[in-house]
Amino acid sequence: MMVTRFYILAFLLIQGLCWSQNIDSLNAVYKQYYETALRANSPNGRYVILNHSNTYGKNDYELLDVKMDKTTMLGNYDQFQFLNDDLLLMRNSNHCRFTDLRTGQSTEVSGNYIIQPTQESAQVILFNPSLRELLLVSIEGKVLWRKQDVRVYQLDTTTNNLIYTSGNDLVVTNLTSYRSKTYKVNSDIQWISSVDQRIYAANVQPKQIELYSVDLRSEKLTKQLVAVPEGFESTTRLITYLEVRENEHFIFPLYLKSKLERYENPELKITYSNRNGEDKMLYYHLGIYNLKNEQWDYLPDVNDEIPVYKFLNDKGDFIVYDLADDVVEEQQNRILDLNLFLNYGKNSYLLPQKRIEEGNYLWDRDTKQFVYFNDTTWISHNIITGKEVDLIPPNTKGWTSLEHSGLAKAPATNPVKIKGKCAIMISNHFDYFVIDLKTMQLKRVTMGEVAKTKYQLMLSKEHYPKSSWNIRIAEIDLSKDLLFKTFNKLSYDSRFATVTDKNNKTTFFQQGHYRDIIPYDNGYFLTSGFALEPFKLTILERGKYHTVYESLKKEKKGFEGARYEIFQYKTDLGTSNAALLLPVNYDPNKKYPMIVNIYEELSHDVLFFLQPYLNIMTGFNYMHYLMNGYIVLLPDLQYEVANVKNSVLLSLEKSIDSAKSLASIDDKNIGLIGLSYGGYETGLALTNSKYFKTGVAGVMISDLVSHALSQSEFMTKPNYMRAENHQMRMNNSVLDHWSLYLENSPVYHVKNIEVPVLLWTGLKDKNVSPAQARMFFMGIKRQMKKAVLLEYINETHNVLQPFNQLDFNIKIWQWFEYYLKNKKPADWIRPLTQ
The missing domain is CATH 1.20.5 (Single alpha-helices involved in coiled-coils or other helix-helix interfaces)
Known part of the structure; x- marks a missing residue:
């Protein structure tokens, strides 16, 4: 059919x-094609919730009974929560439905509620912030009680206490014993927190904070007034940053009053060359008040203009740096002086000239070592002795991130802390290692490099700190098995593996195109998908694999005969990958037009199943072209710093040459398409290569000189940062090497262009100025050569409005149909042909 x-x-x-x-x-x-995702599963693994969605309005949820191999369509819900093996809670903006999957009976609670199941008792908390209504409901859906005028609540999962305010009442209810205690407060409480056996509640005002505390052992309520330091104001806008540590140190954010009161003429914008571009943004300062001593542990510095605070652990150790010190703003991973404060500000140390992005550093409290990445290796700095040690053996490599050819100046991956040990886990481009910070010994954990297999440590939110103040550094427990995902960089096969640290044992799961692994009581769910391979769900129990669900089993016959091949090509710059996709019903005895889609490394697009549709916001859906007689090439391009043009051309042409040896490509009908940075690369290729019959460049950068000397509205930074140390990879200032910028700018090669070009841009693009595409078009027009410029008036860097999405997807298709297949030109193309 x-x-x-x-x-x-x-x-x-x-x-x-x-x-x-x-x-x-x-x-x-x-419209019959869709993408499938697993949204929830029961603890015993019998049931899963699947979502099927596409761009044509399909958004269906389906309950799969794995044991019975039976599916049931569910209603329109946006959240699903299994309360036990057989009870399912579903919610939408109208109601919450509690369903017993054994009997099929359901109970509904009307209203738009946030849901929070309790872990220690068979209950669910429902909260409606707009109505200030709090409900306690049994897992069967019976409303146990309902409270009105509740502004804020918190569930303490350690004690199973539900804490909330209603009017002037601060109520503590234990959901296990149902014992309840009410405390009277005379303030409007906006924040509640529970630490050990103490509850804190705060009323935040600009000049002071009223802090209430309840000792649950003595059931005594106390109140303290914390006066805000002179020159600052507290605010409820950052209420989630309030925190009490160790039942003593009250941490909260403050705004600099002078910034709040600063008058700005709405008709005038003033910019200073000796100020950081973010100096007018409202950054918060840090205050730490000692509740026991009733004095300040740490007072913010009014001279810090754009301060950033990062706590390094759950104690009182943190760093401070001031973004205002970065005046030039040419680095993406900036180098600034870090001030290290210990014990909530009692001691401080200067750590000069360090990279500031998270993942570039961590702190080991016990050994007093500040561990940081210095662009190529990991260094340990002892703050007491000043001694520095290179933690990486000289015979190892690959520790620097490959992002933007290494110009990110960041580690390959973020370091990981080891629970209960003075040790950290780090990785290079393939493997993980543990470094003992006492002995400085390095131990290899995985062995992937020889087989070109990259390991990725699987981390969940439980591995990361809960505090909004802390750096996002995960912590793992080596007494438990570590779960890794492996990815072969040549074949693109993936699988999972567990590593037991105690005996250095690695256990591998089955290999395939696996995406996620979800544990349940007696096994695992494995989800998989790939180009031309829709979603598949596999279970692993007792060492046996069994596929329990395949998406689009009948519908995928529509793209039978289409196939892909991952291949490697070589240049003087090294070896890179490319993905070649062959069309439906491919016949090797027939010549096919080919479209090459470029944007740095695009071969990884095949790691996902893509449904065909004609309103993709990038304008190019490879499945659509495979189903309409085109070969598609997705190469990983190669880059040489400060020589992007030549390295892109070399690698692009070599990838095409290699593809020609693998498929029946009509080399007289090859088209090129790129978006954003890919549009820039497309401009370089069309003006310097003879491989292409036509090309499509979207929201392109054509002139690196004017781009570098402009201000980014998107990143709030000068664009010379992006030109020097980001995607453009110039690694030099335009003022020092302007000829290099000219050489790597498509517009200065536009005289060479001989093929018709379709250009498009959004006139409200704040990422890349529409003038960039327009000047490239003007260069073509000045020579009376062929180009069409599409300017979408109300679009930005991506086309987001459905009507415009369909329009420019169709126009790009029509363009390729005419120039690569010699089809009749569409009406909008015809003027160019006359």
Whole structure:
């Protein structure tokens, strides 16, 4: 049936019927395809919730009974929570539905609620912030009690206490014993926290904070007034940053009053060359008040203009740096002086000239070592002795991130702390290692490099600190098995593995195209998907694998015959990957036009199943082109710093040459397409290569000189940062090497262009100025060569409005149909042909 529909569609296209009919026919075919994702599963693994969605409005949820191999369509819900093996809670903006999957009986609680199941008792908390209504409901859906005028609440999962305020009452209810205690407060409480056996509640005002505390052992309520330091104000806008540590240190954010009161003329913008571009943004300062001593542990410095605070652990050790010190703003991973404060500010140390981005450093409290990445290796700095030790053996490599050819100046991955040990885990491009910070010994954990297999440590939110103040550094427990995902960089196969640190044992799971692993009581769910391979769900129990669900089993016959190949190509710059996708019903005895889609490294696009549709916001859906007679190439391009043009051309042409040896490509009908940075690369290729019959460049950068000397509205930084140390990879200032910028700018090679070009931009783009595409177009127009410029008036860097998405997807397709297949030109193309 599916194959028949495609033959009918092909017949319509051959007959040259109007495009609107063709589009309707395509959409009728495409709308039956969708993407599937696993949203929830029961603890025992019997049930899973699957979501099926596409761009045509499909958004269905389905309950799969794994044991019975039975599916049931569910209603329109946005959250699913299994309360036990058989009870399912579903919520939307109208109600919460509690369903017993054994009997099929349901109970509904009307209203738009936030749901929070309790872990220690068979209950669910429902909260409606707009109505200030708090409900306690049994897992069967019975409302146990309902409270009104509740502004804030918190569930302490350690004690199973539900704490909330209602009017002037601060109520503590134990959900296990149902014992409740009410305390009277005379303030409007906006924040509640529970630490050990003490509860804190605060009323935040600009000049003071009223802090209430309840000792649950003595059931005594006390109140303290914390006066805000002179020159600062507290605010409820950052209420989630309030925190009490060790039942003594009250941490909260403050705004600099002078910034709050600063008058700005709305008709005038003043910028200073000796100030950081973010100096007018409202950054918060840190205050730490000692509740026992009733004095300040740490007072913020009014001279810090753009301060940033990062706590390094759950104690009182933190760093401070001031972004205002970065005046030039040419680095993406900035180097600044770090001030290390210990014990809530009692001691301080200067750590000069360190990279500031998270993941570049951590702190080991016991050994007093500040561990940091210095662009190529990990260094340990002892703050007491001043001694520095290179933690990486000289015979190892690959520790620097490959992002932007290493110009990110960051480690390959973020370091990980080891629970209960003075040790950290780090990784290079393939493997993980543990470093003992006492002995400085390095121990290898995985062995992937020889097989070109990259290991990725699987971390969940439980591994990361809960505090909003802390740096996002995970912590693992080596007494438990570590779970890794492996990815072969040559074949793109993936699988999971567990590593037991005690005996250095590695246990591998089955290899395939696996995406996620979800444990349940007696096994694992494994999800998989890939290009041309829709979602598949596999269970692993007692060492045996069994596929329990396959998406699009019938529908995928529509793209039978299409296939992919991952291959490697070589240049003087090294070896890189590319993905070659062959069309539906591919015949090696027939020549096919090919479209090359470029944007740095695009071969990894095949790691995901892509449904065909004609309103993708990038303008290019490779599945659509595979189903309409095109070969598609997705190369990983190569880069030489300060020589982007030549390295891109070398690698792009070599990847195409290699593809020609693998498939029946019509080398006289090769098109090129790129978006954003890919548009820049497309401009370079079309002006310097003879490989292409036509090209499409979207929201491109064409002139590095004007781009570098402009201000980014998107990143609030000068664009010379992006030119020097980001994607453009110039690694030099335009003022020192302007000829290098000219050489690597497409517009200065536009005189060489010989093929027609389709350009598009969004006139509200704050990422790349629309003037960049326009000047490239003007260069073509000045020579009376062929180009069309599409300017979408109300679009930005991506086309987001559905009507415009469909329009420019169709126009790009029509462009390739005319220039690569010699089809009749669409009406909007015809003026260019006359």
